[in-house]
Amino acid sequence: MKVVEADGFEFRFEDALEAFVFDEKDRAKPTFHGVPMKGVDIVAEFDEAYVYVELKDYDDSSIYDVLGAANDSEKESRQASFKWLKNYLKYKFRDSYLYRHAEQKVEKPIHYICLVTFDNALNSRMQKSLKQELPVGKASRRWVQALAESCHVINLYKWNENFPKWPVSRINAPAPVPAGA
Amino acid sequence: MIEKLELKKFAKFEKLSIQFSPRINIVIGENGTGKTQLLKAAYVANAALSDQLQGADITKRLYRAYRPASDALSKLVRHGTLVGEYAELDAQFAGNQRLHATFTLASKTVALPQSIATPTLGAPIFLPTKEILSLIRGIRSKDADLKTVESIFDSTYLDLCDKLMARKPVKAEEMIEGDPRFGAVYVKLVNALGGKFNLIDLSGSVLMSFDPGQYQVERDRVQHDLNTRMRAKFIARKGESVSANMAAEGIRKLGIIQLLLQNHQLDPGRSGSLFWDEPETNMNPKLMRLLVETLLELSRNGQQIVLATHDYVLLKWFDLLMDKGKEDHVRFHSLYSDPDSGEIKIAFTDDYLTITPNPIDEAFGFLINQEIENDMGSLGK
Numbered sequence: 001m002k003v004v005e006a007d008g009f010e011f012r013f014e015d016a017l018e019a020f021v022f023d024e025k026d027r028a029k030p031t032f033h034g035v036p037m038k039g040v041d042i043v044a045e046f047d048e049a050y051v052y053v054e055l056k057d058y059d060d061s062s063i064y065d066v067l068g069a070a071n072d073s074e075k076e077s078r079q080a081s082f083k084w085l086k087n088y089l090k091y092k093f094r095d096s097y098l099y100r101h102a103e104q105k106v107e108k109p110i111h112y113i114c115l116v117t118f119d120n121a122l123n124s125r126m127q128k129s130l131k132q133e134l135p136v137g138k139a140s141r142r143w144v145q146a147l148a149e150s151c152h153v154i155n156l157y158k159w160n161e162n163f164p165k166w167p168v169s170r171i172n173a174p175a176p177v178p179a180g181a
Numbered sequence: 182m183i184e185k186l187e188l189k190k191f192a193k194f195e196k197l198s199i200q201f202s203p204r205i206n207i208v209i210g211e212n213g214t215g216k217t218q219l220l221k222a223a224y225v226a227n228a229a230l231s232d233q234l235q236g237a238d239i240t241k242r243l244y245r246a247y248r249p250a251s252d253a254l255s256k257l258v259r260h261g262t263l264v265g266e267y268a269e270l271d272a273q274f275a276g277n278q279r280l281h282a283t284f285t286l287a288s289k290t291v292a293l294p295q296s297i298a299t300p301t302l303g304a305p306i307f308l309p310t311k312e313i314l315s316l317i318r319g320i321r322s323k324d325a326d327l328k329t330v331e332s333i334f335d336s337t338y339l340d341l342c343d344k345l346m347a348r349k350p351v352k353a354e355e356m357i358e359g360d361p362r363f364g365a366v367y368v369k370l371v372n373a374l375g376g377k378f379n380l381i382d383l384s385g386s387v388l389m390s391f392d393p394g395q396y397q398v399e400r401d402r403v404q405h406d407l408n409t410r411m412r413a414k415f416i417a418r419k420g421e422s423v424s425a426n427m428a429a430e431g432i433r434k435l436g437i438i439q440l441l442l443q444n445h446q447l448d449p450g451r452s453g454s455l456f457w458d459e460p461e462t463n464m465n466p467k468l469m470r471l472l473v474e475t476l477l478e479l480s481r482n483g484q485q486i487v488l489a490t491h492d493y494v495l496l497k498w499f500d501l502l503m504d505k506g507k508e509d510h511v512r513f514h515s516l517y518s519d520p521d522s523g524e525i526k527i528a529f530t531d532d533y534l535t536i537t538p539n540p541i542d543e544a545f546g547f548l549i550n551q552e553i554e555n556d557m558g559s560l561g562k
Contacts, residue, residue, distance in 0.1 A: 049560060111557055119534070120545035121493050127549075150556030154549055162553045163561030 006041040007055045008172060009115075009156075014165040019044035022052070022096060038095040040112075044166075049149070050100075050110045054092050056085065057117050086129050089114050089153075093134060097147055109149035115168070116153055127153035182275040182485045183223050183454050189269040190259040192218045192247065195524040201487065202512035202531075203275075204480045207499065208489040210516030211540045215525050216489035219516070220307070220456045221246045221337065223487060226272035226280045227305035227453045228340075236290040239282055243291070245336035255286040262286065274302055305453035306344060306441060307337040312463040314378065314389065314433045317342050323385030337458075344446040345437070346382050353377075353443055357396075357413045362449060362482040364411040366475065367442050368396045370435065373471050377415070377443075378436035391436070393418040431465025438475060450483030461492035473498035481507055493541050500533035515539065 002019035004011045013019045020031045023039030033039050042053040093112050100106050112134065116123055136148045159168055183201050188194040193215040201223075208216050225246050229239045240254065249256030258268045264286055271281045278301070282291040313320075320330055320342050331339070357364035371377050376393040394417035400410070441447035447455065460472060473495065476486055490496065496513075503509040513536045514529045530536055 046560065049557075051560070111560065119539075119542045120549055121497070121542055124545050124549065127552075152549070152553055152556070154553075158546060158549055162550055166561045 002044065004042050004044075005171060006053075007057065008170060009055060009168055010171050011042060011044075011053070011166060011168045013044050015046060016166075017045045017047065033099075035099065037099055038092045039099065040092050040096045043096070043100070045105075045108075049108050050105070052093060052096055052110060052112045053115065054089060054112070055115045056089070082126070082129075085116075086126065086133065089126075089130055090133050093148065093151075110147070112148050112151045113159070114151075114153045115156060115159060117155055118153075120155070120158065123153045123155060123158075127151065183227060183272060183487070184275060185273040186219070186223050186226070187269065187271040188219075188222055189271075190262045190266060191222065191268045191270050192257055192259065193525055194218070195259060195522075197525060197527055199514060199527055200529070201485070202510050203485055204508075204510040204512075205476065205499070205503075206485075206487040206512050206514060207496065208487065208514045208516060209491070209496070209536070209539065209541055210489075211518075214516040214518055216516060217310075217458050218247070220458055220487060220489055222270055223272060223454065224305050224307045224337070224456050226270060226282075227274070227302060229282075230274065230278055230280050231302040231304040231453055233299070236282075236293055239280075239293075240284075240290040242336065245331075245339075248335050254284045254288045254291065258284070258286050276301065278302055303448070303452040304446075306341070306447055306455050308341060308434075308437060308455070308457040308460070309335070309337040310459045310462050311338070312430070312433050312437075313338060313341055313345070314380075314436055315430075317345060317380070318387045318389065321346065321382070321385075321387045341437075345380055345440055345444075346387070347444055347446050351445070354413060354415070356443075356445075357411055361411055363442065364413065366449070366478045366482060367439070368398060368411070368413050369478065370439050370442070370471075370475055371415075372396055373475075374432055374435055374439065376418070378433075378440050380440060429465070430463055431468055434460065434464050435468065435472060435475065438479075447479075447484070449479050452484070454485045454487055455479070457486070457488040459490055459492075460488055461490060461495050466494055469494045470498050470502070473502050477502060477504075477507075477509055480509065491541060493545070496533065496536075496541060 002013045002016040004013070004019050004021060006021050011019070020043060022031075022041060022043040023033045024031045026032060027034070040052045040054045044051045044053070097106065097110070114126075114130070116126065118126070130153060131151050134148050134151055136151050137146050138144075139146075154162070156168060156170075159166075182203055184203075185201065186199045188197045197219075199219070208219060210216050225239070225242050228234075229242060234242065243254075243257060244252045247257060262268065267283045267285055269281070269283045271279070273279045279295065280293075281295055282293055284291045316338070319325060320334065320339065353367065357368060372395045375395065376391055379390045379392060381388045394415055396413040396415050399412045438447065446452065461469065464472065469492075480486055499511050503511050510531070512529055512531050513533065514527055515536055515538055516525055516527050517538050518524070519526045528537060
């Protein structure tokens with residue numbers, strides 16, 4: 001069992017060989033990241049695969065809903081938000097992959113899971129865009145291996161439903177915003 | 182306006198109570214949780230009051246709306262109910278108006294424990310799932326066999342045909358000028374549809390057409406008055422009008438709203454509740470936004486709306502377009518089957534994000550589960 005805490009969440013990976021905070025800021029830890037590259041929150045290693053986990057905990061998902069924008073300016077700003085989040089998730093993965101390449105730790109298939117607090121419908125849209133751009137699978141005829149084997153954008157509830165061996169829970173409920181803040 | 186509906190041992194429901202928003206109510210729930218039955222109960226109750234019906238006629242209305250296997254009230258009593266136990270339909274409306282109907286397995290007609298004071302409710306409208314404009318010609322044809330028609334369509338279809346054909350339309354231009362609330366909704370809808378639907382009853386043969394064109398609007402500011410009077414002239418696009426059957430299927434459902442507004446059967450602030458069962462059926466998804474804008478506009482003008490849906494896009498448009506500054510209010514009611522008792526229960530929320538259970542979003546969730554299984558096999562399981 002490997003237990004990892006990141007961004008206010010606790011993950012318990014029952015069957016992991018290794019699992020750690022990938023973008024570790026603590027110099028004293030052996031897993032200190034220490035390179036000016038972006039990094040996903042958690043990397044977990046299993047017998048047959050690596051799993052990268054990135055967490056994004058949002059309050060207001062509507063600012064990312066491009067299809068549902070009421071007018072053009074709202075659509076533009078939502079497109080900007082959606083694109084921003086997609087790029088954020090994309091580059092986090094790519095930099096992490098490069099870093100792991102330098103560690104010679106890319107020999108197993110890599111699954112990228114983004115934990116985002118949207119509803120399933122909006123997560124599906126984000127996942128579709130992210131899969132195309134990451135990209136998932138052997139994107140070119142010239143590639144002999146894929147960067148990412150798969151990519152999934154899901155909420156906490158779906159994570160726990162699909163990965164019973166890796167339960168995740170919130171460590172602390174967010175503190176209430178004081179009146180007048 | 183319906184405020185509260187309680188159903189006991191009625192149809193699918195053991196005991197159900199629903200508190201309605203005076204504005205917009207959206208009922209969701211998986212197939213078989215009784216969305217349509219719920220809407221029909223509220224519709225029949227509203228119609229019974231607005232038409233000032235008594236027990237025998239209310240019983241007939243129930244048969245026509247629910248079409249049980251035979252015309253017997255026992256068929257409308259929930260399965261498993263004992264002899265002597267009462268089924269109840271209790272609907273409370275604004276202004277302390279109430280319809281409380283009870284019956285048992287042995288009843289011939291419903292009983293009304295409280296006499297109905299002379300009610301002042303407007304007549305309700307029920308838009309059923311199937312699009313009716315393409316069917317009305319057959320339903321209203323003088324050659325159609327009434328029994329056959331009634332065996333195919335329940336009363337929600339036939340009532341809607343009656344409403345669509347009700348009294349000769351007043352000239353829309355006069356109504357636009359005389360009633361700014363009507364004008365605001367109607368002109369916007371016609372212009373968005375790119376024309377007007379028309380229905381004419383030629384002694385037993387219904388003629389339908391769609392006249393392409395749009396309203397040109399002038400606004401007069403009345404002296405010493407902040408009220409704005411609207412004048413509008415319909416400018417027909419060149420070319421002949423087309424059969425309503427030819428008009429894109431997806432817009433015909435919105436055409437029904439246009440026609441009902443035009444003949445004043447749908448009269449925000451005065452007519453009874455508007456019930457709409459699965460507006461998304463036969464609707465082009467791109468028109469969903471217009472549909473929701475139209476419903477919000479009707480609601481802002483005093484029309485209570487109760488609809489049932491399976492559609493994420495429709496739900497989401499309400500969430501995104503509602504404007505609390507304009508006093509929009511949308512209440513989401515979620516029907517579900519209680520896993521322990523098997524009874525149908527209901528939960529409600531005024532916040533889209535907290536709809537629970539939400540089978541519509543769960544449908545996307547099932548896709549996500551399958552994709553994870555395809556891509557990751559037994560990892561994490």
